[in-house]
Amino acid sequence: MQSYGPQPVSRQLPTEEARDLLALTRDLAQREIAPGAAAEEEAGRFPRETFTLIGEAGLLGLPYPEEYGGGGQPYEVYLQVLEELAAARLTVGLGVSVHTLACHAVAHYGSKEQRAEHLPGMLGGTQLGAYCLSEPTSGSDAAALRTRAARDGDDWTIDGTKAWITHGGAADFYTVLARSGGEGAHGISAYLVPGDAPGLSAAPPERKMGLKGSPTAQVHFDGVRVPDTRRIGEPGQGFAIALGALDSGRLGIAACATGVAQAALDAALGYVLERRQFDRPVADFQGLRFMLADMATRIEAGRALYLAAARLRDSGQPFSARAAMAKLFCTDTAMQVTTDAVQLLGGYGYTADFPVERYMREAKVLQIVEGTNQIQRMVVARHLAGPESRG
Template sequence: MLRTAARITQRSCRSQPRALATRIASRTFSASRTIADDVRPTSLDVLTEEEKMLKESVARFAQEVIAPKVREMDEAEMMDPEIIQKLFEQGYMGIETSAEYGGAESSFTSAIIAIEELAKVDPSVSVMCDVHNTLVNTVIRLYGTKEQQDKWLPLLSESKLASFCLSEPASGSDAFALQTRAVKDGDHWVINGTKMWITNSYEAEIFLIFANIDPSKGYKGITCFLATKDMGIKIAKKEQKLGIRASSTCSLNFDDLRVPAENIIGGEGKGYKVAIEILNEGRIGIAAQMLGLAQGAFDKAVPYTFQRSQFGQPIGTFQGLAFQQARAATEIEAARLLTYNAARRKEEGLPFAREAAMAKLYASEVAQRVSGAAIEWAGGVGFTRETGIEKFWRDSKIGAIYEGTSNIQLQTIAKFIQKQYS
C-alpha cells in the first residue's frame, strides 16, 4: 500500500505546481495511523516503510532548511518565522492528525521519529514541533468534541502554532497546585492568573490554558480551555535561557481573559485527567528530543577526532578516546530502544507511563553525558560556538527539568516498583 501511494504521488506531482507537489510528497508517509501486521517491525529499531520515508524526509528538511539558520537563531534567541511556516507546509505539525483535517494521518511513533530527527540539528525546533504535536494536537483529537475538532484541527495542521499552558510560579512539579482561576459569566468563562515557562508562547496563536473553576474541589476543579492570542493573552516576559534559546519560553498574564464556554476541552473539571494522560505522552517526546540531541552531538564531534592527528595518529584511534566513544554509542542506542519501546507501547494501546518515565529520565542523562564528552573530544574547537557542539550541551540541560524533572521520573518509576513488589 505504501509503495502504491508513493507511485500515485509521483505521478500526481508531475502535473502540479512545484510547491504543491513538494507538500504532497512530504506527506506520503501518512499511509496509516496504525502498524499493519504485514509491516510490523521485528525489533524496536526496525522501521516500517512509512517511518523510513518520514525519517528521510525530516532529516533532509533539517539539513537543508534548519541547519543554515541554527547559529543565527540561537544568537538572536528567536525562532525564524520561515521555519515555522515550512514545518506546516511539510506536514510536520499535524503528523497524527487525520487527512480530513489537513494532517498526515500517521502514527505516534512517526511523530517521535520526526522529533528525534529535528533534534539532531536543532533541539529548539524539535521541542516546538514536539509540544505542538504530542501535547496540543493530541488533546484536541482525544478530548475535543466533533465541532471543536472541525474548527481547530485544520488550523493546527496547516498554519497556527499552539502552546500548552500548565506551569505557574507556585505550580511546577506539583502541577495541580495551580492558582489560575476561571469564573462563569453567561456564555463565557473569565480567566485570571499567570503561567510561567510556557513553550512556544511567543509565536503561538492558539493556547490550551488550565485553570480551576472550583478551588473547593481541589484538582477536580481544573478545566482545560482553548483560547486564541487575539482574545487578550498578554506576554509578560520572554525568558533568556541557557539553552534551546530559539524556542520561546514566556510568562503569560490573563487579566479578565474571556473565553467562550464552547471552548472548554474535555468537560468541566476534567482538566486534571487531560493533563495527566497527555504529559505521559509528552515525556516520550522529550526523550526523543534528548535522543536526537545526543546523536547530533556525537555525529558532529566524532568525525573531527579522525581528522585531527597527534603523536602521529588520529586522536580517535587512541584507546582512551575510542572507549569513550564506544560507551557513548552504546548509551545512545539504549536510549533509542527505551524511547521507541515507550512509543510502540503507547501506539498499541498498552500501559506506557513507566516506560515513558524511564525513557525520559535516561535519554536526558545520556544527552548531557554525550554532549559534554563531545566538547572534550573536539578540544578547544569544541569549546567555541563556531562548531555548534557546545550548543548541544547547553540545550541538553533542560531535559532533566521540563515535562517532569528527573526526580519526578524516578518517583514515577519507584511507584511502579513498589506496586509490583510490596
C-alpha cells in the same frame, strides 16, 4: 573500502510511506534547518517560517487523524521524525513537540464539533500552539495551580499567570489548565484560548543558557473571556487531560534528547577522526575510542527505549511508566553525551566555533522540562512499588 565517520542512523520503520517520510524530514532538516542553526540560536531568532514550512510538508500534525489534516502516523514514526528535527536544531524539534502537546486536548478530548473547527488549522501549519500548565508557584506540583476560570453566563473568565511557556507570546493558541472548582486535581478544567484574546499578554522572554531561539515566557490572563464552546472535556477533567498529554509529551522530549545526543556524537566523531596528535589521529587512542563507544551505546539504548514506549502507546497498552523511563534515560544520556563531546574536542569544544558547547547547554533543559527527572523517578517508582505511604 571501509567507511569511517558519522553514519546515517539505521531505522526500522513499519511502512514504505514512513521510510519516505523520514527521508523527507532528513532532507528538509539538513537543507533548510541545520545550516543556519548556530547563527540563529546565537541571535535568539525564533524560526516561525520554519514551522510554516514543516506544516506545508505535512510534518506538524503527524500523530493526529488524517480526516482533520493530520498525518495519521503512529507515534513510533512521529518520534523518529522529531529526533531528526531536533538533531538539526532543538528549537525546531522541541517546538514541534510542544505544538503536538498543545493539540492533544482537542484531538483526544474535544467534541466532534471542536475537532472539526480547530484541528485543521492546528495541524496544517497555519497555527502554532503553546501549553499552559506550569505557574510561578506550581511547577512539579501541577495540581496546586492557581489560575482561575470563573463561569459567567455562556463564558468563562480566566485570571492568573502561567510560567515557563514555550512559544509564550508567539503562539496562535494556548491550551490552558485553570481552576474552575475547588482545590486539588479535581477542580481543574481545560480551555482553548486564542493567542489574540483580549486580556492575554506575555512577559519578555526568559534569558536562558540555551534554546535562545525558542521563546519561553510568562503568560498573563487578565479577565480573558472564553466561550464555553472552548472548554475541552468536562468541568473538572482538566488534570486528567493534562496528565494524558504529558505522558505522550515526555516521549517527544526523549526523542528530542536522542537527536541532540546523536548530533553531538556525530560532531565529536568527525573531529577526532581528523584531529592529529603525536603523529596520529586522536581517534586511535583507546581512551577516546572507549568514550565514543559508550556514547553510541547510550544513544542506541535510549532510542530503543523511547521506541518501545511508543509501540506500547500505538497498540493501546499502558505506557506511562515506560514514557517516564524514556524521558529520564534519554535526557540524562543527552547531558552525558554532550558533556563527553565537549571533552573530546578539548579547548575547541568549549568555544562557539564548534556546535558541541551549544548541544551541551541545550541538553540541560531537557532534564527539566515536562517533569524534571526527579519527578520521572517518582513516576517510575510509583508504578513499581505503589504510592508512598504517609502513615
